[in-house]
Amino acid sequence: MSSSELADARLSALIAHLYDAALDSALWPGMAARTAQALDSTSTVIKLHGEGARVDLLECTDNLNVAERDRAWAEDWHRRDLWVERSVAHGLSRVITDEDLVTPEEQAHSGFYQEWLRHLDIHHMLGAVFPTADGTLGVLGIHRPRSAGAYTGVERSKVALLLPHLQRALRLGQHLSGMSRAHAAALQALDRIDTGVVVVDGRCRVLQTSAMADRLLRENTGLSAVCGHLRAQPPALHDTLSRRVRAAVNTARGHPADSATMLAIPRPGRLPLTVEITPLRPSMPAFGDPGPAALVFIRDPEAPVDQQALRALYGLTRTEAAVAGALAQGRSPEQIADRLGIGLATVRSHLKRILAKTGTHRQAEAVALLARSV
Incomplete structure (x- = not known):
């Protein structure tokens, strides 16, 4: 392979790697070094210049890194990059060299060269300034010393x-x-709420679950995941669940079906689980999205209340928070006394203080507030 063919192969490989790195940020490190090598250069920087003189270094070769004690000095020169200022005036997305922007005499006498470029052994530059998706300016700078020509x-x-x-x-x-941040925020939000969320397809196959849903499906036989499928008991109830899931998926496809979305899942000796089924429309059907699905929301009325959160919100003591949490679960003062091993009069005394601290006047009002606030 000739030197020209080798250079072309390096450039092609670099372009391919750019798209791989866009899909997987773990592949960005080393991008600057690849670029420098493809252009027979010693250094490369890829950065973003935003509002308020903000500069984000996306990637640079190792020889452009400075010691921690010099970080503020380096950031200042990145903000006052003479080549970037001149490139913007020269025109966005135009490939330029240092010779297009400054005369040799001007560069040699500039503080930018005397204090910054000379320190990095940079003399020649090749690159461009270009617009990016979020309104910032992207900067590609490729450099080499004077001796390289x-x-x-x-x-x-x-x-x-x-x-x-x-x-x-x-x-x-x-x-x-941005999509990844939104996805992460959605998953974290689902894991913070006291409702389990399951994504299923039209055959009740489980595609994704929240942490709360995992726990509820493990702990309850009336609604569980069996061989990767959401299943309700008894069989007649599962048939109803299946029909409503299919209806939700058909609605997600754009064919509205039966609007019934709620189910109660009985549990012997306990309050029933409540289930709501809603359509989930595909977001990117052209790129491998599994297609329309259904969201299944599962709520356990007996789920424990976050007592630490109640203490932080209302200044409750540990025992008051335990009483408040039991109240929010629908337990009576008598049941609370038996459950906590304290006298009924003590429970009533705690209840009075809970009413005062929460600004409520009746037990039912306090229960509604406590149940909805955490």
Whole structure:
């Protein structure tokens, strides 16, 4: 393979790696070094310049890293990057070199060169400033020392080929990062609420569960996961569950069906679980999304109340929080006294203090507040 063919192969591999890194951020480290190697250079920086002089270094070669004690100094020069300022005036998404932006005399006498570039052994630059998806300015800077010689038209053409792929990869990465944050926030929110959430397809096959749903399905025989499928007992109730799941999935497909969405799952000697089934429309049907599904919300009226949260919200003592938590579960003062091993009069005394601290006046009012506040 000739040197020209080897250079072209490196550039092609770099472009392919850009898209892989957009899909998997773990592949970004080393991107700058790959870029420098593909352009016969010693250093590369990829960064974002945003509002308020904010600069985010996405990736740079190791020789551009500075000691911790010099971090503020380096950040200041990144904000006052002379080449970036001149490139914006020169035109966005235009491939430029240092020779397009400053004369040799101006560069040699600038503080940017004297204090910053000389420290990094940088003299020649090849790159571009370009818009990104979130309104910030992307910066690609490729550098080498004076002894390596100025960049040629061939190298400028290579960056012109690389640049649109870098822009697309960054936009894709930013978009997927936003989706990932939204997905993570949704999962964390589901794990914080006291309702179990199960995603199922039209055959009741379990696609995803929240932490609360996992616990409820393990602890209850009336509603459980059997061989990867959501199943209710007795069989007649499972038939009803299946019909309502199919109806929800059909609605998600755009064919509204039976609007009944609620079910009660009986439990011997205990309050029933309540189940709500709603449609879940596909978000990206063209890219492998499993298609329409149903969300199954499961609530246990006997689920323990977060007593620590009650203490933080209302300034309750440990015992008052235990009484309040039992009240929120629908237990009577007599049941609470028996459960906690204290006298009924003591429970009533705690209840008076709970009413005062929560600003309520009746036991039923306090129960509603406590049950809904955590």
